[in-house]
Amino acid sequence: MDTKGCVIRREKREEEREVENLVRESFWNVYRPGCFEHFVLHVLRDDPAFIPELDFVMEKDGRLIGQNMFMRTVIEKDGGGTVDVLTMGPICIANDLKRRGYGKIILDYSLERAAELGFGAVLFEGNILFYGKSGFDYASKFGIRYHDLPEDADSSFFLCRELIPGYLDGVTGVYQTPAGYYVDERDVDEFDRSFPPKEKLKLPGQLF
Secondary structure (H helix, E strand, C coil), X not given: CCCCCCEEEECCHHHHHXXXXXXXXXXXXXXXXXXXXXXXXHHHCCCCCECHHHCEEEEECCEEEEEECEEEEEEEECCCCXXXXXXXXXXXXXXXXXXXXXXXXXXXXXXXXXXXXXXCEEEEECCHHHHXXXXXXXXXXXXXXXXCCCCCCCCCCEEEEECCCCCCCCCCEEEECCHHHCCCHHHHHHHHCCCCCCCCCCCCCCCC
């Protein structure tokens, strides 16, 4: 794989704070005033569903410029029982290097490693225009529904990629987001005060 001279490797314990700040800078004021993603990452590392073997950083010229990570979760099958799957993220690239192909590089690399470890599918929330280039499609095409979403609601944000071809054949059901992704805004604000101050702005296009 062409990595544009980058090294992709496992995150080290001593650089966790640096990675959290990278995530904070990347997501700040994107989906809401401020962001939650750096705190979510902080919390997820201690979650039983977290997969240390799939916790990656991207390094270029000695600088951390990107990251991605995965969590175990399940699809609750319509007929009963569950199917083990992965979800992904936060995933980010440093602001000054966005839209230069680095995001796809770390994404494709991490998906390959997940497949090598035997995981069957990845489901998560994202933009099909970007993630479709790495083999993702709408989860609805696989018969998988997003939890708590009304049947007539737009689910185009909910994406899926099989890592094992045919892994979801015959499976219909409801995807469950791992509980660790749901954080309290008060806890986020308290955590964020330990970082350099940044202005929260309400901007057009934000989701929250």
